[in-house]
Amino acid sequence: MSARNRELIRHAADLKPDTPWSDTIWAWTPEESLVDHQTKARLCVATLLPFQDKKPDWDGFIRSIAWMRDSAAHYGVEVAFVLNADTGYIFDLSLDEYREVLKRFREAFPDQRFLAGVTGPDAGATEFKAERYLPMLEAVQQYDNCEAMLMTSRTLNVLDPERRRDAYFQIAEHLTVPGIVHALEPSFVPWATPYEPWLLHELAQHPKFVGGKISTLDEPHFLYWAAMCKGLNLDFAPHSGDDFGICTAIRLGLPLLIGAGVSACPLICAARDMWLDDSCPAKTHRTGLGSGFDTRVYKLFEAIQSFEDLVFRLDERMSASAYKHSTAHVLHALGLIASPEAHPNCKDLRGGNEAARMAEAMRRPLRMAQRLGVPDFPSNS
Template identity: 70%
Template sequence: MKSLIHSPADLTPTTTWQETVWAWTSEESLIDHTTKARLCSAVLLPFQNGQPDWDSLISSIAWMQSAADHYGVELVPVLNADTGYIFDLDDALYAEVLRRFRAAFPQMKFIAGVTARGAANDSEFRAERYRPLLDIVQEHDHCEVMLMTSRWLNSLDPQRRRDGYFTIAEWLVRPGIVHALEPSFVPWATPFEPWLLWELANHPKFVGGKISTLDEPHFLYWAAMVRDQQLAFAPHSGDDFGIATAIKLGLPLLIGAASSAAPLICAAKDMWLFDDAPAKRYPTPLAAAGLGAGRFDLRVTKLFEAFQSLEDAVFRLDTNGSAAAYKHSTAHLLHALGVIAAPEAHPHCADRRGPDEAARMHEAMLRAIRMAERLNIPGFSRPQ
C-alpha cells in the first residue's frame, strides 16, 4: 500500500494534496491559543454620485484601526480588488488610492494587490503585464505586494506557474505575497498544488500567501505544511466563509469581511487567547474576578457564529455560483453602520446586488449587533 508523502523532497508537480500527510492533519492539532495574528483587511473604496468618496475611504480605515487598537490587533489594510475594483480602475486612479492612503496614514503598513494589465487579448502568459501596477505600488515603502492571480498565469501547469511567479518576483523590491483564488470569485481560478506551494514558500522574496477555497480546506493544508516544515512563510486565509479557522490557528486573515466586521473579528482574536498569552488585552471574566487563569473566553464560539452568519449573507453566492457582488453588500453594511456616506458601488462594476440589498443587510446585522451589545464590543451598532 502506498504511504502518504511527508517529505517535500518526494513531491512532484503532479502530486495532489490527498497524497500528502498535510491533507490529513486535523484542525484540532493546529490550534493555537497564544498567537494574535494580524488582520489584513481588504478595504472598500466607497463611491458617492459616481465618484470616489475619499473622506469615506479614510473614515472606514480609521474605524477599523480604532477596533484594532482597542483589542491590540495589528491591522494591515489591503488595497486591492476590493479597494479599487482593480479590474475597473485605471492606473491613475489606483495610484491615487495609494497616494491618498499614504497621506492619511503615513506610518501604517499596507498590502497592495497587483495583477496583469492589458492581457484581455493575449493568448499566453506575459509576466510584464504585472509591471504597471508593480511600479505604482513600489513607489511606496512599508508595504507588501500581493501578486494576484490572473487568467493566463492560472492556466499554466505547476512548473510554468512557478516560473511565472519567479519572473514577477525579479521585479519585487518589497516583500511579496502569492495569491491563490477559487472559482466563487473568478470561474477559472484554481488553488496551488503542494509542490507549487513548497516552491513558492521557499522563495526568499515571498513572505506569505493567500488562499481561499469553498470545497476543500486548502488553508489547513497550507498551515500543516508550513508548521511541519517550519517555513518562514505565513499562510493568510482569504476565506470569508470560514473566518474562525484562521483565528483558531493563530494565523493571519486577509479578507474583505474585515471591512464590514472589524470590531467583531478583532474582539474574537482577543477572546480566543488564553489569559496568560502575552498579547491578551482583556482577561476572561473568571480571571478578571481573581478566580483563576480562565483559559479563554468560551463566548467567542457564539461570536464566531454571529459574524459568520453576517458574512455568509454578505458573501452569498448568486445563481451563477459567484460571490463577487459582496463589495456592493459591504457598501450597504458600512452605510448602515454610519461608516461611509453612501452604499454605491463603482459605476462600472457589473457585480451588484438587487434593490432590496439594504433590507437584506439590515436583517443580516441583527444577531451581530446583539452580540456586540452583549460583549461590550465598541464600534458595531447602528447610528442613533
C-alpha cells in the same frame, strides 16, 4: 477522497508538480492538532473604496479605515489595509485611479502598513508576460511600509505548475518590498484554480515571498497550507482569504486577509483577543481567572459566521464576487460611507433589496456586540 490503504507523502522531496493534495499527509491533518491559543496574528483588511455619484467617496474611504484602526487598537490587533481586487475594484480601476488610491491612503495614514494587490491586465492576451505586472508594482514600490500581493491573472493561472512557478519567480525579480502570493478558486474568479502542494512549497521557499493568501469554498486548502507550513517548518505565513473561514484562522493563530474585515472588524478583533489564553502576553482583555480563554468567543464565532454567510452568499452563478456591493450596504447602514454605490464599471452587483438583506444580516452580530461590550459596532461615527 480517501487516505485508506496508501502511503501519504510527508516529505517535500517526494512532491511532484502534479501531486494532488489528497496524496499528502497535510490534506488529512485535523484542525484540532493545529489549534493555537498563544498567537495573535495580524488582520489584513481588503479595504472598500466607496463611490457616490460615480466618483470615489474619499471621505468615506478614510472614515471607514479610521473606524477599523480604532477597533484594532482597542483589542491590540495588528492591522494592515489591503488595496486590492476584492473591495478595491482593482480590475475596474485605471492605473491613474489605482495610483490615486495609494496616494490618498498614504497621505491620510503616513505610518500605516498596507498591502497592495498587483496584477497584470491581460484581456484578449493568450500568453503570460511578467511585464504586465510592472506598472502596478512600480506604483506600489515607491512607498515604504508596504507589501505587494501578486494576484493571479488569466494567462498566469492557465500555466502548468512548473511554468506557473517560473512566472511568479519572474515577477519576483522586480520586487523590492515583501511579496504575498494569491490563490483563488472559481467561486471568486471564474477562471482561477488553487495551488498544488508542489507549487505552494516552491513559492514558500522563495526569499521574497513572506506569505500567501488562499480563498476556496469547496475544499479546505487553507488548512492544507497551514499543516504543510507547520509540518515542514516553512518560513511562510498562510493567510486565510476565505471569508467563510474566518474563525478557523483565529483558532489556528494565523493571519486573515479578507474583505469581511471591512464590515465586521470590531467583531473579528474581539474574537482574536478572546481566543487567546490569559497567559499570552498579547492578550489585552483577560478573563481574570489566571488561565484559560473567554469561551463566549464560540458564540461570537457563530455571529460572525452568520453575518458573513449573507454578505458572501453565492449568487445563481455560484459566485460570491458581489460581496463588495453587500459590504458597501453594510458600511452605509453603519453611517461610515455616504452611499452603497459600487464602482461604475463593476458588474458584480446585488439586487434592489440589498439594504434590507444586510439589515437582517446584522441583527445577530449587533446583539452579540452589545452583550459582549464590543465598542465601535455599529459605529462611533
